[in-house]
Amino acid sequence: MKRRIVKILCASAALLVAGVQGALALPAGTYGITVSKMNSNATLTDLQTISATADGTGKLSFLLSTLPNSDEANFIVFTIKDGNGAVVRRGIVPAPPAGDSNQVGINDLATDQAAAFIDAAQKAGSDDPILAAYLLTLLRSPEVSAADILKLGTLGKDAITGAGGFEDYIVTNGASPAKLAALKKCLIHNPDATKRTLRQFAKGFYTAVESNNATTAKDEMQKAGGLMADVFMDAAACADVELGLITNAHEAAGDAAGASGAITLGDPNCIAANVLTSIDQSMSAFNRKIGMVKMVTEYTNALNALGATGSQVNQFIAAATAMAQATAAIDAQYGEYFMNPAAYIQANGGDATTIRQAIDALYNTAWSTFQTAIASSNGEIAAMKATIMAVFPGITLPQDFGKFYDMSGTPNNWPVQQVVMVNWLMGLKMNGGSFSYTRATTPIPTMMQNWMGVCSNPQYWDKITCQNNGGTWTSQRRTYTTPSAAFNAYLGLQEDVSIAEMTKFSIWDNGNQPTSNQRMAAEQAFMAELAAIKANFVATKSAGGSSASSAEKSAVVKLMLQPQAN
Template sequence: MNKFKACVVCSILIAALTFVTVNAYAALTPGETYTVVMSKVNSNGSVTDVGSTTALADADGKISFSFSSVPTSPDTFFLVITVKDSLNEVVRRSFVPAPPENGTGQLGANDLSTTQTDMILETLFSAGTDDPIVVAYGLILTRTPGLIDSDIQNIAILGKLAIMNGFETSLTENGVSASQLQTFKEKIVYNQPNKDLSNFTALLKSAVDNPDQASDDMGKAAGMIADIFIDAAIAADIDLSLIQAAHDAAGDVVGTNSEAIVAFAAISDGTSSVIDAAMSSFFIRIGAVKVKTSYTNALNILDASDDQITSFNTAVQTLVTTMEELDKDYSQYFMNPLTMTDEIKTAMNNAYQTAFQTFQGAIADSDANIAQMRTNIVTALNAAYGSSMTVDDLADVGTYRDMDEAEINWPIPQVVAVNKIASIILAGGNLVYDRDAVATDYPVPDNMDWLNMGSGTRTDYEEMGMPASFAALMGMQEDVMIAEHTKWSLWEGGEPTREQQETAKLAYHDNMELITEGLSGTTDGSTPISGEVLKALVKMMEHPELN
């Protein structure tokens, strides 16, 4: 413990009743003195008290207090604040990530934070751990205040099994090292300036400080968990597709593990409906955050133009803002399980899907950039091969027709990738792609019988007379498309199980790795193209999607 090195916010406010909910906790009594106990969560999931103070409730039933000496991360992951009345009864409880040395933390406590903290402590103690992944998952599963004790106990069982037997097992079985997993956990706790659990608890404080926007803050906090997982994975250098597959593994445990099945069946109907809705929206949110992060990074690596980056980032920000608004709009239904009907769940999922479809349309590149790409191709090929190609020869390059036969410009990522190859060719470099390993391990699926003039086979672009580097790029793009259709075929028979989705995502991840391994080349005839650029080229050929 580092005395005077960190403090848990200079003004921690405990709210009077913030939400109108079933079985809500009573408001703090103005003028009454409360005891505030700070505890740390030990590595085995137990709790040790490390400090206490008193605070007088003001006229609004709020108390303010501070601690100047607290345990810090990474030695301690979490602190718990418990507020007791004169009868030593717990009236409020909240958790906060332990701040780093010389740092600060913020928290607020209300009836939802009390329920969440009770569930988190129950889960950690039963699992014998202080695992931050368990805590983050608990926040996804617990979005309703005032849960009955049996629901808390059963949700704790689900959280423990989903993470220990599902999420973490999936990661370690698919190549994530112990060091990477530990970094991932630490970054969930503290990862500034990126998102971490301190951002979540700061919104709890905002909800307490500003009752009029409390519901919005709580909805935004819930949606932020997806960002926290993705940012932590990037910091730990864990492939984002493995994170998505691990979440599927967690969901599969809930549906197949006998202990989890019994626990879920014992949860009250309203609460189980909210859990189902929370997990569904979380899967959509984490897919969107993955797209936002991975494509933005790849665009920068491949030297996208300023206006392309601006256009893409604008589309991303619109998507983020829309989803944050949806988090707020639907937060009220999580607060009261009785309102979370099947109709509301369907409307919520459709709203998130519509937001993402709008994003997909918004990232189509401009006519000017499509024209410039054609010019770049002509310039590169004429210089490298002495050809006399004109822009008119590429009139069909850069657009495609959608399901309604409307002509649509290529998305920005695809245009950026083609421009990158054109610049490499112009500089005397080349791109090489060996398709043999991919073709052997991943045949063309039945749902692509239209491929290559209806033959259902891979296209030999060099045989068609295409220059070698562009033939390599087009071959790689076709193999990415084959990998995507192989994964998408899983949905043709209806909604697949979480186990099936995990298997499909892991196979897709392996396919992408194999495609990347097949790429090589030089930037100028002698300098190898970096692995970072090759990986970004593959990413640019993927269709942005949520699964």
């Protein structure tokens, strides 16, 4: 197809290649631009080579006669050579959908990222978009040598396509090869234009190049790197892959990456310490963000499944948006550290440990602010309790119903989404429907046994108080005996969900530091237990007997969990 690359003023509807301003700008002169298609086996087929002259700002404008679309290739490679034939810039961009266009900016970081991906792709023999996304996430520093680029290529191949790596984990733990293939395509092009893909990552570099300001360029490039968590989660939803599989697969990728030696200090294959520090911080930030994005996505989907509307949904969305903005600001604030840790420390003081602690503190603040922002008001809790008592006459609710206890033992109001879920269940009853639940039988984790059980003296509800007052404590699931079988079912369902969640967290008991394999196994077991709980939950929505959908039942179970950013 015909496509034109035009000057920046018209760039909104065209694919644009440009240099960077300031010290990184292309010197005045004539350059050769070769456009290549990356084939499925990662070999490159040159499509066209033309000449162009850098203007006074170091940018190039030129015409191209042919570019493949996303049905014909995953990636397009641009190679810019000076008059002596030396490569001065290289960039890679996802092929745009048919009839559409992408924006791309090529600078020194983009050049290094392209080199690392091309090397990894050719070692893997595949133009794998997951491999591209992984390396773009890892490499946010242009301070990387040619030798380290080759080591990163090997690392990426091992992490994504190697035994026990990302893709191996995905297909071994529930996603079909067809879904894995769909995940790759969705990273390039998502049919939902509101979702993020690698195109938005490329656009971030275009914005950086076009900005004419070194600070803005740095901020935009780091924001692009921070966007990758959203890109992966949106692609997973597009391909109908469990979001938990994606986060676990990244754990698996980290383990597989270690096989290359590229991230092991002292190993002859290890990359330079400064770049390794940058990669370590990039992945730490990515793992935090992908946990947050996963949580927001799952809770938003659950609210939508229950048809939630109004101020409570708006409250959750506003809180999630503010958290996303806060984490993007962290990427921008520490952009120079991501790019060159040693230079940042020299200019600002401190060391890698203190800077990482400062970054972690900002993420913790963003998370705490989010939790506060999604808390229900006292009035909303009171209204929910009044509805329950109206639907189930004779019910006596505990004084702390509608509250959860944080790690310090402080009671907090339920988040708005949990109130939405309870109100939805009450709505079923008011419409003539019903719900029931068959209790699970999985063991109660040790950490819960001091308060999950029954005392021979029923006025005591925890082990210590029970035994101190001469009672006998039996750790077991509680048998609820309110006047309503439906409300008893709700209480039992909530308790079993809590047991499943605490079982997942029990791998950290007694100060344990579980391995990534243990964390992945715990997450998989947790997902399986929630699926079993959902299967035992039966709900009808009206007197006519129409059943709650699978998505609605999943939403009820999800909204019984307190949000976790991991």
